[in-house]
Amino acid sequence: MAKVYDCPGTCKGVVTEEEYNAGAKTCSTQGCSFIGKPLEPRDQCDDCVAKSEKDGKPCVCEDCE
Numbered sequence: 001m002a003k004v005y006d007c008p009g010t011c012k013g014v015v016t017e018e019e020y021n022a023g024a025k026t027c028s029t030q031g032c033s034f035i036g037k038p039l040e041p042r043d044q045c046d047d048c049v050a051k052s053e054k055d056g057k058p059c060v061c062e063d064c065e
Helices: 017-021 046-050
Strands: 002-006 014-016 040-044
Touching: 002 017, 014 017
Parallel strands: none
Antiparallel strands: 002 014, 002 040
């Protein structure tokens, strides 16, 4: 399983474990209801990892949420 961190706010943003470890630990999306608050860890199933990119960024499918 891959570890990702997502925003439970309105932006639904997701960062990879590498991005999180490099300092992306809070939501920074302007206008998001969760801006400035900590991202939450999620385990992403192996099936989803291969097909879980939107616009070149990781995302979490409904099954992994």
